Amino acid sequence: MREVVFKYRGYIFVPLAVLILVLGKPTPLSYTTGILLALLGEVIRIWGVGYAGTTTREGEVKAAQLVTAGPYSYVKNPLYIGNFITGIGFCIMAIGGVSLPVRVIMLALLPVFYGGVYGTIIPLEEDYLQKAFGGTYKKYSESVPRIFPRFIPYPERTGTFKWQTIYRAESHTLVMFVIMCILMALKISGG
Numbered sequence: 001m002r003e004v005v006f007k008y009r010g011y012i013f014v015p016l017a018v019l020i021l022v023l024g025k026p027t028p029l030s031y032t033t034g035i036l037l038a039l040l041g042e043v044i045r046i047w048g049v050g051y052a053g054t055t056t057r058e059g060e061v062k063a064a065q066l067v068t069a070g071p072y073s074y075v076k077n078p079l080y081i082g083n084f085i086t087g088i089g090f091c092i093m094a095i096g097g098v099s100l101p102v103r104v105i106m107l108a109l110l111p112v113f114y115g116g117v118y119g120t121i122i123p124l125e126e127d128y129l130q131k132a133f134g135g136t137y138k139k140y141s142e143s144v145p146r147i148f149p150r151f152i153p154y155p156e157r158t159g160t161f162k163w164q165t166i167y168r169a170e171s172h173t174l175v176m177f178v179i180m181c182i183l184m185a186l187k188i189s190g191g
Helices: 002-007 014-023 028-052 078-095 100-143 163-186
Strands: none
Touching: 002 100, 014 078, 014 100, 014 163, 028 078, 028 163, 078 100, 078 163
8 A cells, every 4th residue: 555655646646736726816925925935845855856866756665875965864754844845835825815614624634635645655665765774774764853854964974966866856846836836826816
């Protein structure tokens, strides 16, 4: 089951994105606030992908090396944190002019979707990394938290940032990000 969720992790969020687009009524303030937050999430994601490489787009868990540099020196799952922040940004964009019940539904569904997907695949990834990198991963895992970043970077950093990876691994995400922003901008109401 975990492997299936991992393979289709990107598609699982489509219903949430459609809900946000259909029910959303952005105002100028909610749009501006939301896009700034969504951009922050995407910057975190780009930082992580630049270190992790194109394996972030694979349909199965794999890693050529244990990356402990960049954002991975602070937290084990920077891509998922970036995704969640981006999701919050899009929700904030959308809720500006909606009723309180719709606001509550949209904001409640966000952690349900993200918690369900990432709560399923993070243990799968950790199992893989433990098997692939043994004691090195165990030491890293004991020092670096899953979700809430530490303030002091992990001292034994491996991996380098590569801009060319962003083009290969993030172009689809960036295109979808821009499309979502445009569609939300077209829905801006004056209230």
